Structure formats: C-alpha cells, structure tokens
Amino acid sequence: xxxxLLALIGTTTAVVLxxxxxxxxxxxxxxxxxxAMTDATERAQSVAAVVGGSLGRGGRSxxxxxxxxxxxxxxxxxxxxxxxxxxxxxxxxRPVGVSDDALALARHGRAFTYAPGQARGGxxxxxxxxxxxxGGGTGAASGPGxxxxxxxxxxxxxxxxxxxxxxxxxxxxxxxxxFGLGVALMLLGLAFADRLAARIVRATRQLAAVSDxxxxxxxxxxxxxxxxxxxxxxxxxxxxxGERIDGLVTAERERGADLAHRLRTPVAALRLDAEGLRxxxxxxxxxxxxxxxxxxVDSVIRTARRAGAAPGSRRCDLxxxxxxxxxxxxxxxxxxxRAVTVLAPHPALVRVSAxxxxxVLDTLIGNVLDHTPEGTGLWLTVSAGGDxxxxxxxxxxxxxxxxxxxxxxxxxxxxxxxxxxxxxLGLDIARTTAEDSGGGVTLGTSPDHGGASVTCRxxxxxxx
Numbered sequence: 001x002x003x004x005l006l007a008l009i010g011t012t013t014a015v016v017l018x019x020x021x022x023x024x025x026x027x028x029x030x031x032x033x034x035x036a037m038t039d040a041t042e043r044a045q046s047v048a049a050v051v052g053g054s055l056g057r058g059g060r061s062x063x064x065x066x067x068x069x070x071x072x073x074x075x076x077x078x079x080x081x082x083x084x085x086x087x088x089x090x091x092x093x094r095p096v097g098v099s100d101d102a103l104a105l106a107r108h109g110r111a112f113t114y115a116p117g118q119a120r121g122g123x124x125x126x127x128x129x130x131x132x133x134x135g136g137g138t139g140a141a142s143g144p145g146x147x148x149x150x151x152x153x154x155x156x157x158x159x160x161x162x163x164x165x166x167x168x169x170x171x172x173x174x175x176x177x178x179f180g181l182g183v184a185l186m187l188l189g190l191a192f193a194d195r196l197a198a199r200i201v202r203a204t205r206q207l208a209a210v211s212d213x214x215x216x217x218x219x220x221x222x223x224x225x226x227x228x229x230x231x232x233x234x235x236x237x238x239x240x241x242g243e244r245i246d247g248l249v250t251a252e253r254e255r256g257a258d259l260a261h262r263l264r265t266p267v268a269a270l271r272l273d274a275e276g277l278r279x280x281x282x283x284x285x286x287x288x289x290x291x292x293x294x295x296x297v298d299s300v301i302r303t304a305r306r307a308g309a310a311p312g313s314r315r316c317d318l319x320x321x322x323x324x325x326x327x328x329x330x331x332x333x334x335x336x337x338r339a340v341t342v343l344a345p346h347p348a349l350v351r352v353s354a355x356x357x358x359x360v361l362d363t364l365i366g367n368v369l370d371h372t373p374e375g376t377g378l379w380l381t382v383s384a385g386g387d388x389x390x391x392x393x394x395x396x397x398x399x400x401x402x403x404x405x406x407x408x409x410x411x412x413x414x415x416x417x418x419x420x421x422x423x424x425l426g427l428d429i430a431r432t433t434a435e436d437s438g439g440g441v442t443l444g445t446s447p448d449h450g451g452a453s454v455t456c457r458x459x460x461x462x463x464x
Contacts, residue, residue, distance in 0.1 A: 002197040009193035017182045028174040036167045040079050044128040044160040052130045079160050086155030095125045095161040106157040123163040130156040203227025219246035263297050315461040316354040318391040319344035319382045325361040336374040344382035348391035350458035351437040360430045364395045372399035390457040396446040
C-alpha cells in the first residue's frame with residue numbers, strides 16, 4: 001500500500017511539474033532570444049548613428065573612423081558587426097548568407113531582422129539602414145544625394161550578426177536550474193507522500209494487529225484511533241465490536257458456570273441417597289456413577305473458566321510444573337516402593353494454563369500409581385519437539401503396559417473406555433487439553449522400559 005501511494009503521488013507530481021516546467025523552459029529560451037536580438041538592434045542603431053555622422057564628413061577619414069569603431073565592437077564573444085557601403089564595400093566581418101534581396105530591402109529604408117537560410121551555425125542578422133549618410137563612395141561628397149540613390153534610398157546598411165551560441169546564451173544554465181527545481185519539488189513531494197503513506201500504513205497495521213488479537217481470543221484488545229478520519233472511525237467500530245464480543249462471551253461463561261454450580265446440589269443429594277442404600281454393591285455402583293457425574297460437572301466449570309481466561313494466562317512452564325507435581329506424588333510413590341525419575345532440565349513454555357496442565361499431570365501419574373503393580377518405576381521426561389514448536393511430556397513405566405502390547409492403545413485413549421474399570425475420562429482429558437493447544441497425545445510401549453508410554457505434545461508458547 002505504501003508503494004502504491006508513493007507511485008500515485010510521484011506520477012501526479014511528475015505530470016504537474018511537466019505541465020509547469022516545460023512552458024517555463026520554452027519561455028526562458030524565448031526570453032534569451034529576445035534579449036539577444038534587442039541588444040543587437042540597439043547595437044545596430046548606435047552604429048548607424050555613428051556611421052551616418054562619420055560618412056557625412058566624406059573622404060577616407062570617415063571610413064577610417066567607422067573601421068575603428070567596428071574593430072572596437074567586434075571583440076571576443078560579441079555579435080559580428082559590419083557596414084555595407086553604397087559601392088558594396090564591406091567594413092568589418094561580412095555576415096554569411098545575407099541575400100542581395102535582403103540587402104536591397106534594407107537599402108530601401110527598412111530595418112528588420114533576417115534569418116539567413118545558408119548561415120553557418122544558424123543565427124540571425126539585424127539590418128539597419130543609415131539614413132542621410134553621404135560619402136559612401138571613394139571621393140568627397142558632391143551633394144545630398146551622394147549617400148542615397150535617385151529615389152532617396154539609403155546606400156549604406158549596418159549589419160549585426162547574432163550567432164546561435166549568442167542567441168541562446170544562458171539558456172542551458174537556466175534550464176539546469178529549472179530541472180533542479182523540478183527534481184527538488186519531486187523529492188519534496190515524495191518525502192511528503194512517504195510520511196503520509198507511512199502514517200496511513202501504520203494506522204492500518206495497528207488495526208490489523210488488533211483484529212488478529214481479537215481473532216486469537218484476546219477480547220480486551222483495543223485499537224487506538226489514529227490516521228485519517230475514516231481509519232479513526234474504523235478503530236472506534238472495531239473497539240465497539242470487541243466490547244460487544246467480550247460482553248457476550250462473559251455472559252455465556254457466567255451462564256455455564258451458574259448451570260454447573262446449580263448441578264452440584266442435586267448431585268450431592270444423589271450421593272447421599274446412594275450412601276443410604278442397604279445393598280452395598282448397588283450403593284458402590286451408584287456412588288461411582290455419581291462420582292463420574294461430579295467430575296463431569298467439574299470439567300464443565302473448568303471449561304467455562306478457561307473460555308474466559310485471558311490469552312496471556314494460558315501459558316506455563318511445563319518442566320517446572322512437572323517437577324512440582326512429581327514432588328507432590330513422591331510420598332505416595334514411596335509408600336508403594338516406586339522410583340520416580342524426572343528428566344526436565346530446560347524450561348518449556350506451552351500454551352496451556354497451569355490449572356489444566358496440573359489436571360493432566362495428576363491424571364497421568366495417578367493412572368500409573370492406580371493401574372500398575374507396586375514397585376513399578378515411573379519416568380517423567382520433558383523435551384522439545386518439532387524444532388521447538390511443541391513442548392513434549394512423556395510418561396513411561398516398566399509395568400505390563402497397554403493391552404495387546406500397545407496395539408490397543410488407541411482404543412484405551414477413547415473417551416469412556418478403560419481397561420481397569422474406571423470412567424475412562426483421564427486420558428481423554430489429556431488428549432483434549434493437548435489438542436486445544438495445537439498438539440496431541442500418542443499411546444504406545446516404552447522402548448527403554450518396556451511398559452506403557454504416553455506422549456503429550458503441547459503447543460509451544462512465545463514469551464509475552
């Protein structure tokens with residue numbers, strides 16, 4: 001988006017500058033030509049006045065004066081000035097390409113600018129007649145008509161030739177200045193466009209980040225209004241949407257928790273009724289069913305709380321929690337002559353709350369203690385898997401293992417399925433927790449110890 005805005009504003013600026021600067025460049029060229037021709041015309045008129053006075057005295061002295069004046073005018077980088085006398089004698093450098101028709105027209109008393117088609121290097125020639133001049137010939141003046149023909153036409157013409165380099169003197173530096181101005185304006189426009197685009201893109205990225213956080217379940221995320229008015233309005237609507245969703249989720253969580261708590265009273269009544277039965281076998285069977293129902297109610301409460309938990313709270317150190325829960329179960333394991341080995345040397349942050357992970361660890365450790373013979377060893381190992389994408393918990397023992405040598409492990413992990421007469425919810429809780437974090441559970445036979453092996457992969461959590 002930033003590049004598109006820069007390209008749009010850059011193109012627009014370039015078009016505007018071209019529309020403004022191209023006519024300006026042509027105007028500079030025209031002004032230089034006008035200035036050069038005005039200077040040449042003034043020079044020709046001044047020379048014509050001098051020539052008219054000098055030739056009026058007659059004799060060679062008048063020509064010598066004119067020749068001296070021309071020598072002083074025809075310096076370096078000056079227009080070439082010459083005088084054509086009545087007898088076609090040329091004083092000074094003769095311009096190239098001036099036709100006889102142009103010279104005859106000037107002798108008829110017309111001053112004009114002529115562009116010779118044959119002139120070397122281009123350029124223009126200013127022709128100014130010398131009116132009233134006498135002594136155009138070699139001898140002394142014999143009358144008023146000596147400087148003009150019978151029809152009163154001027155016999156002497158001043159010519160000032162302006163070359164192409166002189167005609168456009170100063171145009172190139174002016175064009176470079178105009179081009180530099182255009183480049184400076186373009187860079188200034190692009191810098192302004194970049195700042196504007198960065199402001200818009202920054203505000204857009206902030207809105208996208210807040211949207212991602214809301215989509216990830218962080219319902220407290222709010223956008224700070226910034227940028228253009230439309231983006232500020234969008235930020236306000238996004239904040240309203242977040243508040244609305246947060247309110248709905250909170251209400252739903254509270255209703256689920258209320259329902260679960262209301263179920264506790266009838267469940268407690270069922271437990272009392274079961275304990276009052278005279279048939280002990282029937283009382284034990286109903287008591288087990290009531291205990292399973294209580295666990296289900298507790299699971300509903302935990303699920304409701306987990307749904308409303310902030311994303312930052314759903315993370316913990318798997319290695320630290322494994323060491324803590326292992327220490328909790330060690331006294332019972334020692335009573336059963338069991339050795340508990342913990343291998344968790346490095347921290348492993350996972351996307352699971354400490355409460356849920358505690359339930360998983362207690363379930364897996366309790367299964368080993370409840371369903372293997374006394375004296376069976378227990379190993380708890382924490383490692384990284386998937387190039388750090390998972391925190392892996394492996395619970396192994398050297399007991400009899402799963403049925404069919406591990407071939408029936410998949411069936412043991414199914415919800416409500418147990419090979420030891422329990423509810424069969426323990427491994428399902430571990431599987432659900434692992435899958436919610438982006439991982440999973442694998443059941444099998446321990447390659448090192450020969451007993452059962454439960455491997456739980458929990459999605460790794462980045463540090464906040």
